[in-house]
Amino acid sequence: MSHAPALPLRLSATRPLAGRVAVPGDKSISHRSLMLSALAVGTSRVEGLLEGEDVLATAAAMRAMGATIERGDDGVWTIHGVGVGGLLQPEAALDMGNSGTSTRLLMGLVSSHAITTSFVGDASLSKRPMGRVTGPLSEMGAEFTTSPGGRLPLMVRGACPAVPIEYRLPVASAQVKSAILLAGLNTPGITRVVEPVPTRDHSERMLAGFGADLTVETQEDGARVISLRGEAELKPQNIVVPGDPSSAGFPVVAGLIVPGSDIVVENVGLNPTRDGLYRMLRMMGADIAYENERIVGGEPVADLHVRASTLNGITTPLDVVPSMVDEFPVLFVACALAKGRSVLRGLDELRVKESDRVTVMAEGLRAIGATVEEVEDGLIIDGTGGALLAGGATVATHLDHRIAMSFAVASLACAQPVTVDDRAPIATSFPQFIRLMETLGAAELDAEALA
Structure with missing residues (x-):
């Protein structure tokens, strides 16, 4: 079977993110x-x-x-x-x-x-x-x-x-x-x-x-x-179908870690068995307001108003893991930029996803300058307190869409560009991701040279 050549992705943020966007259906x-x-x-x-x-x-x-x-x-x-x-x-x-x-x-x-x-x-x-x-x-x-x-x-x-x-x-x-x-x-x-x-x-x-x-x-x-x-x-x-809370996590975390940002992500499903990421981010001090709360197709939905925030490290309660198992990669990014230590355990399920998301995220975060310790069932991350990560590395997606998008978000808070080795996996769940991030003010670097 032949495969298309990898098409790298590099995003940056030269100004605060701003605007209203909607993510794809759940x-x-x-x-x-x-x-x-x-x-x-x-x-x-x-x-x-x-x-x-x-x-x-x-x-x-x-x-x-x-x-x-x-x-x-x-x-x-x-x-x-x-x-x-x-x-x-x-x-x-x-x-x-x-x-x-x-x-x-x-x-x-x-x-x-x-x-x-x-x-x-x-x-x-x-x-x-x-x-x-x-x-x-x-x-x-x-x-x-x-x-x-x-x-x-x-x-x-x-x-x-x-x-x-x-x-x-x-x-x-x-x-x-x-x-x-x-x-x-x-x-x-x-x-x-x-x-x-x-x-x-x-x-x-x-x-x-x-x-x-x-x-x-x-x-x-x-x-x-x-x-x-x-x-x-x-x-x-x-x-x-309401907006996917897993997909919404990427622009939400981007809005939190890029200084001065003020964005709204519309029509996000907030089923209580799926909203763990937002509960954890708010516990970290994230400024995320639920606006226009309503019920759509039997599911609770709201618009998420997100402002850049100073985040604090967190210890994840074990009982929250099932409600955000797919969102941990982007939460790792938030923790890498938070103040203090985050202890994220009970994540055995992440090792049997599209990739071993614990190891792959640990390796990628270290490559861009984060302080990360991998343990058997999770990660321990010492955050920068809001300071930029070094960046300047290429990270491997391992054919995993959430890995690709998580490091695209992390690149917005790095001193040097981060190259995601292949954007192709993103199409499995969020084909509009790059266009949405550009709508908010992110820019793709060297787009013509990488095409």
């Missing part, structure tokens, strides 16, 4: 809206869908299994569903690109259908372990043939009827929870997931919104028990 909600719409009987409409490569991989997979999915000239997506149990055998392997969410959730979806499906992905995705999903799905009756280490490429032979299970998550993971619940849609009886630590709850909200018979109970020890009655009949919906 990636988690976009994935689920396509999947559940494709399983509903009738026609659903989705506004604000994230049109990054990851979500487009989900759309292509659902088309391959029988759903009709179209994008209108107005940007509204229309999905004609096949009904629960109606998925068709795809004619070829489903190419998931870089999307771990697509892969794990779709593995759950097909596990209770009488079809055999192969999954392939890019080099980064093919390194990610799938065992935490194949384990419980195998208990439900699905059969898996995987590459060594339980990785892609892999093949799923669905079970129909599948067997309902009660599964207690050994590690907090919204993807594992969602895969089991999606498998439960076409499984007779009650499928039950117990999560000791709450994770993002978009699947529960959307399943209920589509008419699934789903209940959520909280036990005395704080564990959540999600029960789904199978052989569901989903009803089509009109969905408005």
Whole structure:
């Protein structure tokens, strides 16, 4: 397989950032809206869908299994569903690109259908372990043939009827929870997931919104028990996707660390299982005001008014990790510029993302002048107290979109330019990132020479 040559990225900030911007639609909600719409009987409409490569991989997979999915000239997506149990055998392997969410959730979806499906992905995705999903799905009756280490490429032979299970998550993971619940849609009886630590709850909200018979109970020890009655009949919906809080984190942190900045990021989803980054930044002293708070499509939303701030180091509470697991790379950047020491632990999950985000961020931050100690489950960072980092280095993305954007943001607070080795991964989740940062006042250095 041939790959396009890497296209480096260098951003700088010669003046304070200013202006109003909107980030793309929430990636988690976009994935689920396509999947559940494709399983509903009738026609659903989705506004604000994230049109990054990851979500487009989900759309292509659902088309391959029988759903009709179209994008209108107005940007509204229309999905004609096949009904629960109606998925068709795809004619070829489903190419998931870089999307771990697509892969794990779709593995759950097909596990209770009488079809055999192969999954392939890019080099980064093919390194990610799938065992935490194949384990419980195998208990439900699905059969898996995987590459060594339980990785892609892999093949799923669905079970129909599948067997309902009660599964207690050994590690907090919204993807594992969602895969089991999606498998439960076409499984007779009650499928039950117990999560000791709450994770993002978009699947529960959307399943209920589509008419699934789903209940959520909280036990005395704080564990959540999600029960789904199978052989569901989903009803089509009109969905408005709020702005992705993970994507919003990049301009928000940029606004905090570039002196004199005053920006507004509009329409950001603030689901309480996803807003950990903003809670942590405010605890660090960040000036982030929630304006125009409202409910959109069942999800809390607000405009974030961000002003440059003096940040203080922080020790991250373990119970906040699931609500911001994808946002830690950009939080590391904020901590590198804060006053004092930040202790960020309990981050084992970051080691099995698109890259080992703990090690990759530690290496990159050291290269641009930050003081970082890597420990088994996280990082200890001694911040500059607001002084510029040295910069002047090239950092490797390791095909990871969040690594690329985090160091693009860090470069705005460096004395010398920082080169991100490849901008291509950014397209998986935030194709408009560079243009948005330029709208706020960042400038791309040597754009013509790098093109």
